[in-house]
Amino acid sequence: MTGAFIPLDVMASATDTGRRPSSLRVLWRSTIGKKTVMAVSGGILLLYLIVHMLGNLKIFAGSTSFNEYAEWLRVFGEPALGEGWLLWVVRVVLLTAVIAHIVAAWQLSRLDIRARPVKYAHGRRRATYATRTMRWGGVIIALFVVWHILDLTTGHVNPLGEEGRPYENVVATFSTWYGNTIYIVAMLALGLHIRHGFWSAAQTLGVNHPRRDRALKATATGLAVALTVGFVSVPIAVMTGIVS
């Protein structure tokens, strides 16, 4: 029914010479553009998470080594740059990525919900678990990040909260039942989020291809499992006394 029908005014609009809004504007206004913003910001956050997770594993090298590493994170970039400069650059990039990711997700979700105002009477489960939990999983991860910063960056809610002793603070958090629960639940949500998010980003950026699909899905699963296992290994190590 929609196949070949071309209204006449279309021909006229093809010759319009009106000024077009800038590409960036068009990008942000379109659904595909907002998804591109989500894909790129998600990619930045994913890179950060990989580095973060690998850094966390230093905890298995003992208190001195871990605390020295944590101290180095504060000063890296010196002496070319001032103390903490590079750290702040990283923080600003991450914060920008987080805000862009959340704002785009929020706006897209509202559009999506409005596009299906009446639900089916005969509902059925659509999409995989990882896909269905993107929104709530994202909310869980965002809440976790707030807690995580208050716990281990500023120390406000840490049971020990001693500055300059991150190793001991980590052990203190994971010696509480709630610390372990919050952390492990959030890391499982993170794994699921990455499982769908990584592949979905490849779709959105148009880099997926029938011949590449399986490899991309396998990479997504691999990254999700590696990050979840890597992160969760720390509370497990504290719980089992490997790290104390």
Added chain:
Amino acid sequence: MTLMKLTLRIWRQAGPDEPGAMTTYELDGVSPEMSFLEMLDTLNERLSAEGEEPVAFDHDCREGICGSCGMVINGDAHGPERTTACQLHMRSFSDGDVIDIEPWRAGAFPVIKDLVVDRSAFDRIIGAGGYITAPTGSAPEAHATAVPKEAADLAFENAECIGCGACVAACPNGSAMLFTAAKVVHLNALPQGAPERESRTREMVAAMDAEGFGGCTNVGECATACPKGIPLFSITRMNREYLRALRKG
């Protein structure tokens, strides 16, 4: 041949702004050879005879090529088989089944009556760029424009879209990405579509967004429901085309 007795629960809505509800009908003597629409015809004959309003549904060719028919059957757009509702046969069901029949549900596809929805949003997306500009008149020499085999295959695969709207109906976000992608990929693949490649992509995506369809979250339900097998990768291609079009300004 055993005839079936079915319980049908059908969305009845008298008009665009009327309230609607699922209404239950018992239907006897359904043969497995009937198409799904013939089954509904049988019900409608009875309803007419009883002085009731028959169930309104769209249909035309009844051979799976026009894209007019379409209804959500037990939660699946076009029902359990990968085909159109008119090409679905009652042998896919068994005696005693309860079948829920609903219209496409999307903000951009308002219900007109019962199972009939207004799909003119699709026409406006096509109108925004789903065409090529070419001089009309006598047919051009067949060898004047060479089309590489790969491009021809890709174009054919995507040209199969019949505009039924099952992709929108199946998508949890009511997104029209698969439909729009089918046309963008079809025309952008061909040399005849090249002059308008960027503007087509930009305008069709803008028209799609303006109609209030949702965004793609890569669930894949559209491609599963599509009776013509338009692949999910067409969406990937359209995303690539869109970003390319924006880079070109």
